[in-house]
Amino acid sequence: MARRWPPRERDATPGSAMADALERFLSIDPDTLPKHFDAPAAEARWGAEWERAGVYRWDASRPRSETFVVDTPPPTVSGSLHVGHILSYTHTDVLVRHQRMRGKSIFYPMGWDDNGLPTERRVQNHFHVRCDPRLPFDPALAIEPATGKQDKEPPRQVSRANFIELCHRVTAEDEKAFEQLWRRIGLSVDWTQVYATIDDRCRHIAQLSFLDLWRKQHVYNADAPTMWDIDFQTAVAQAEMEDRPKPGAFHRIEFGVEGSAEGFVIATTRPELLAACVGVTAHPDDARYKHLFGRTAVTPLFRAPVPIFASELVDREKGTGILMVCTFGDATDVRWWREERLALRQLVGRDGRFAPVEFGSEAFPSRDAAAANAAYAELSRKSVNQARTRVVELLRDPAASANGRGAPLVAEPEPIEHSVKFYEKGDRPLELVSTRQWFVRLLDKKQALVDKGAQISWHPESMGIRYRDWTQNLQLDWCISRQRFFGVPIPVWYPLDASGQPDYARPLVAEEAQLPVDPMTAAPRGYEESQRDQPGGFTPDADVFDTWFTSSLTPQIGSHWGLDAERHSKLYPADLRPQSHEIIRTWAFYTIAKSLLHENDVPWRHVAISGWVLDPDRKKMSKSKGNVVTPLPLLDRYTADGARYWSASARLGSDTAADEQVFKVGKRLVTKLFNAGKFVLAQTAEVHPISHELDRAFVFALKDLVARATEAFDRFNHAQALADTETFFWSAFTDTYLEIAKLRARGEIGGSEAERGSAVASLRLALDVLLRLFAPFLPYISEEIWSWAFAQERGQPTIHRAPWPGEADFRAVAAPRVAGAFERASECWRAINKAKADGAVSMGREVASLAIVANAKTLAELAPVLADVLGAGRCRAHTLRERSSLADGAFLIEDAVFAERETRPEGDVDSEV
């Protein structure tokens, strides 16, 4: 019996389409939909709708066990947007959307990391200014962005407060750009939970953290050699240092030995530090130098007497096997300086220049002060590089010799390449400078830190090893003070004694009730503002915290630690920390450290590490290489879902090429879903259960897909879930099942209402389930199709709060008689298609007759679904041939005779309308 198709008598709006009667499946009129999916319109519409309906709002009333908490990485807003952002943030969003559909209340905040040097640097360039903290605040100061013309002029000096104001100005703009991108790619962030690392609450919590660490005696301040960036003029932590290979040269320099005419030759790459030499050392077993231990060496040029001692740390093979110890050339110098209680001769100042000093004094002894001062006059105020050049020239003069045996430079410098420590954001090598800094004691907690790391699930697991290795190799306590401006102030003052000298041993730490506090403008409890910098009064600590000191508290910032105990108990520890692998040693490490020190807990249960985005030449994208791909044009070209498809195709931890082909595949998938959805929802029939054999076999295969995808998500393998779902959708569903079932749905094969109803019910179930499987990956197209019928039918307006597919979806469908019947149908269908391709006829061509060849077992398994396959293949007559030589599941088509030309079945649907 012919049926009206498509049904046209209904309301023209798909969303409000109604069933004819209760016993018919709700269907839509596809003609009311655009020919092609209008992605930009859908992105705008659904973005607004999700926001309006609060789909992603955290439900604070649900218990912790039903809540999934994300410790979102706050992006550095001063950086530029690139596709890497899409990759890692989409990974998180996919996992989150899956958890939401599993029924969890999601806490998914967004933070902006605006605090710190990147922002300061951007402000310096953008406005062509520098901060001079000595200047007073100028409330009327109006500064416009630099035009480029000013580049040659010296930068304008502004006060600390004015500088901070400018920092807020640029970050506010940057945050808008990020939020736009996040919304466009459909991050299901709860936009009511937003913070900035410089805002009042973050400053409050960071300062609270300091107070807690102070109470627990985990922090201390010390005047100690610290890695120092001479351009930014700030201390730097171990985690922010990186090695860079640089050309250098070994300089062989002869020293004298006091009370003797002999000498020895040290090798150094830092000859300019000769004036800062405080000792000489060699390996205790080195026969060449054994006789020198305990005696006094005399440096050339400066004639300084320094002790010669033995140390196991010396490598006999390196250089000449004997070396000078300076304050300070490297970390080993610091160790020798401490262990041997050597003198401190700090010459390189905070600006990287040699400080003026007087030789012949107690601090700078010399056996020939006049010669030493004459030589040092050549170096004073020079930069490290300038001093190196000059000192080498001076050492070529035989008069500089400490023992009268000729020029101290005994050989031409030998060029080498060695690695030199840099601040990761810096341009000149770090110097070790003795300054007063605050530290968090971590070295004595290595084992506890390693143990906490082992309690966390790392995805992929190998990233946990990286954390462990870093932690075990930790060399220094965490230096948390920075001599910068745009950061969280250290909430400390120092009392001044009667002579105006600060007492660093008894800092005045702020009280909790004062937080957040800026000691530069507020006075400590018990003091008046008038006592600032007065003898007997107080002086503020002018420093700010390392940005990681705040960033390491993101789980606590989300949970309002210290401010709201109930909320904290619901949100801490978090479930998921997504991040990239290069900041395991910083962000992950410090966050675990804070969690250990504050609560003796882990900060989160899972860490998901995303890889990097590589350019087509497999190089990491970075601004300096100029190979950054900006995300917005990609979103325009391939849609947000298409870009998400690319992201989600990459497994956690593996680096990914920004391959436009993959974006294209994603867009194609979106289009296919649109078309398949439109088609399936246009089918209608009387409502009948899924009873037909092929339908049950197909649903059985679908159920298996759901199990596999769910299991993949449980293993944090979203890429596997996507690949499985996509393969099933494309191959099992659209290419096979839909092609076969549509004829029965239209009544062209089979014929009973029950058979039609079973086909329509199966198509709809498949679409319903597949949409939900795709929803975490492709939120826009899945929501779009969901809205056409399922939203109403299931009483769930958004697919993103619909339940993840599972048992309940399949309970009503009985298992097929033959478990692999759907696979048999697919294989046979493929064989018939191949026969048509071989015969160069269209897939729609009727087949007058053919023989299906397979082994007996396979033919038996095909039997229950054979009629559907033959119908869909438009085969009029067939014979079955048993051939035992064929493998199970293999089909051959023989003796195919095609009809002369394609004919349409009678009762063409449109002809009746």
Place this chain on the structure above:
RNA sequence: AGGCACGUAGCUCAGUGGUAGAGCACCACCUUGACACGGUGGGGGUCGGCGGUUCAAUCCCGCCCGUGCCUACCA
């Protein structure tokens, strides 16, 4: 120098102790009643190399080569 990861079709990547997979690209065909932003079919690989374990190794083990990252080396 150590650690970790990777090496599979031209490209991007899955995968498994039992006859090698997908998508893209390529070639041929189909001329479209969901979809040409489509469909069908095809060609194409000693699974980096050499050994070992095994009835059987792309997979497990060892060594080597190559690539990337992390860490160390800084006298």
